[in-house]
Amino acid sequence: MLEAFQRQMQRALLAASGGGVDLAPGAVAEARLKIYRANVQQSLAEALAAAFPVTLRLLGLPAFRAAALDFVRAHPPTRPQLAAYGGGFPAALAPLDTGAADMARLEWAVMEAYFAADAPALTAERLAAFPPGDYARLRFTAHPAARVLWLGHDVLPLWRQAQEDEALPLPVPDAVDGEVLVLRPADGIVCVSLPPGAAAAIQSLLNGDMLTQAAEAGLLVEPELDLQAMLHMLLAQGALAGASL
Amino acid sequence: MDTAAPVPGTACPVALPRRAGIGLRHPHVPAFLAEDRPDVAWVEVHSETYLVAGGPRLSALEAIRRDYALSCHGVGLSLGGAGGLDTTHLANLRRLYDRLRPEQISDHLAWTGAGGTYLNDLLPLPLTAETRDVVAANIAHAQDVLGRRLLVENPSLYMPLTLPPGVEAIPEPQFLADLVARTGCGLLLDVNNVVVCAHNLGFDAAAYLADFPLEAVGEIHVAGHRREAFAPWVGPDAGAGGVVLIDDHGSRVSDTVWDLLAGVLARTGPLPVLVEWDMDVPPLEVLLGEAAHAQSLLDGVAPHA
Numbered sequence: 001m002l003e004a005f006q007r008q009m010q011r012a013l014l015a016a017s018g019g020g021v022d023l024a025p026g027a028v029a030e031a032r033l034k035i036y037r038a039n040v041q042q043s044l045a046e047a048l049a050a051a052f053p054v055t056l057r058l059l060g061l062p063a064f065r066a067a068a069l070d071f072v073r074a075h076p077p078t079r080p081q082l083a084a085y086g087g088g089f090p091a092a093l094a095p096l097d098t099g100a101a102d103m104a105r106l107e108w109a110v111m112e113a114y115f116a117a118d119a120p121a122l123t124a125e126r127l128a129a130f131p132p133g134d135y136a137r138l139r140f141t142a143h144p145a146a147r148v149l150w151l152g153h154d155v156l157p158l159w160r161q162a163q164e165d166e167a168l169p170l171p172v173p174d175a176v177d178g179e180v181l182v183l184r185p186a187d188g189i190v191c192v193s194l195p196p197g198a199a200a201a202i203q204s205l206l207n208g209d210m211l212t213q214a215a216e217a218g219l220l221v222e223p224e225l226d227l228q229a230m231l232h233m234l235l236a237q238g239a240l241a242g243a244s245l
Numbered sequence: 246m247d248t249a250a251p252v253p254g255t256a257c258p259v260a261l262p263r264r265a266g267i268g269l270r271h272p273h274v275p276a277f278l279a280e281d282r283p284d285v286a287w288v289e290v291h292s293e294t295y296l297v298a299g300g301p302r303l304s305a306l307e308a309i310r311r312d313y314a315l316s317c318h319g320v321g322l323s324l325g326g327a328g329g330l331d332t333t334h335l336a337n338l339r340r341l342y343d344r345l346r347p348e349q350i351s352d353h354l355a356w357t358g359a360g361g362t363y364l365n366d367l368l369p370l371p372l373t374a375e376t377r378d379v380v381a382a383n384i385a386h387a388q389d390v391l392g393r394r395l396l397v398e399n400p401s402l403y404m405p406l407t408l409p410p411g412v413e414a415i416p417e418p419q420f421l422a423d424l425v426a427r428t429g430c431g432l433l434l435d436v437n438n439v440v441v442c443a444h445n446l447g448f449d450a451a452a453y454l455a456d457f458p459l460e461a462v463g464e465i466h467v468a469g470h471r472r473e474a475f476a477p478w479v480g481p482d483a484g485a486g487g488v489v490l491i492d493d494h495g496s497r498v499s500d501t502v503w504d505l506l507a508g509v510l511a512r513t514g515p516l517p518v519l520v521e522w523d524m525d526v527p528p529l530e531v532l533l534g535e536a537a538h539a540q541s542l543l544d545g546v547a548p549h550a
Contacts, residue, residue: 002376033404
């Protein structure tokens with residue numbers, strides 16, 4: 001009886017409306033079931049609002065709420081870890097608003113970076129211990145927080161504005177390709193807008209490819225890519241956790 | 246703390262200070278990290294909020310934990326889940342508890358989802374012999390993997406369940422006493438939940454508490470609730486349920502709850518008492534004021550032998 005009851009009640013809680021429960025017959029129980037349904041759906045929609053605050057501002061509350069409730073009903077969490085809930089939300093927004101979906105992708109990367117594992121950053125001193133002649137064959141370990149995003153809209157400037165001013169109305173993001181590196185040096189989040197080619201090179205490095213392979217991947221996109229400046233930036237921002245030959 | 250799972254039938258040791266504590270919420274974290282730390286005996290967090298790989302949230306709690314006794318209160322074990330416990334979740338909790346080494350861990354007499362879904366709410370259970378077998382097995386499994394004694398909290402309920410003909414309902418205090426006897430778990434008595442359930446399901450809170458197995462209680466919760474004359478946010482026809490008490494932990498503790506707490510403490514002597522406040526979290530001073538009131542009630546009772 002218990003298993004059947006729980007499956008039936010879960011179905012009712014994730015429905016938009018209706019859905020009876022055999023152990024809860026009658027008008028009072030039916031009305032009370034709606035309290036649980038509201039608790040479930042609204043608390044999960046609020047979890048998405050907390051994870052995607054700038055996306056909410058771009059879409060406006062009514063549109064965000066409708067999209068969030070649709071997502072909650074179709075894709076409820078699979079584990080009691082709300083910090084990890086919402087990874088599929090950006091893709092769910094894409095058919096509605098591609099600009100908002102890109103903002104959501106950026107916000108999700110920020111969430112992931114914020115809760116990623118801790119690791120000491122690779123320092124320039126430790127890197128200098130390798131013989132210069134071997135640099136081309138170096139492989140790096142990515143800091144767990146570091147991730148590269150390829151976005152179809154220029155959302156990073158809007159995201160920065162939104163952090164500084166919680167009331168500022170946000171314009172529609174420009175449909176311009178942009179690449180962003182999300183990092184967590186020390187305890188704060190840093191988002192770096194990448195020059196052309198750098199995203200391909202950095203992703204290759206974060207994947208554990210040799211430096212020479214990463215350089216090739218970047219130069220293929222942008223022959224003028226300044227690899228030394230890129231490596232300096234990665235070290236300064238704590239994007240790398242280790243190096244090995 | 247790191248002892249093996251408890252032996253069924255043994256009395257519940259009280260691991261937390263027998264004083265007032267507060268729920269630690271994000272807006273108050275900076276105050277707890279400051280030099281002039283808040284004067285409170287212990288804090289409680291929701292375990293699942295800290296199930297993250299790393300980062301500032303977890304490191305802040307580790308720093309605070311060095312200065313305060315800690316209770317980790319779970320909301321996601323789904324002890325009433327007919328399909329058993331989520332072993333990955335259990336392993337994640339074990340890692341967290343080994344890292345934080347809390348004085349006490351707890352969760353609820355509830356289920357939170359079925360078939361690999363988490364619904365983010367503490368859902369009602371039919372209190373039958375079948376459910377008792379399921380919950381007892383789940384508690385034993387949890388205590389075994391976590392290596393710690395679990396306190397199980399009485400739930401807040403909104404919806405009356407009607408059992409099929411021939412299936413007997415076990416009164417909740419008896420149900421909880423049976424779980425203690427079978428698994429060696431302790432109990433977390435939430436006095437506010439008793440008041441909320443008594444109103445919503447129509448029973449007498451004092452009579453419930455008279456039957457409650459207080460000897461197994463290792464921690465007490467108090468919190469605020471709100472009254473919904475009808476619930477427009479769940480649809481226009483929800484009013485058929487009449488006035489409902491919603492356990493939102495979003496206001497001061499009611500006088501009814503304080504009075505019942507005083508009555509319980511008179512029977513048990515001092516126990517760890519937590520003030521929970523989760524919605525519309527007030528300035529820390531307000532929360533500490535509520536804890537001070539709980540402490541004044543604790544100071545008014547003599548320790549029992």
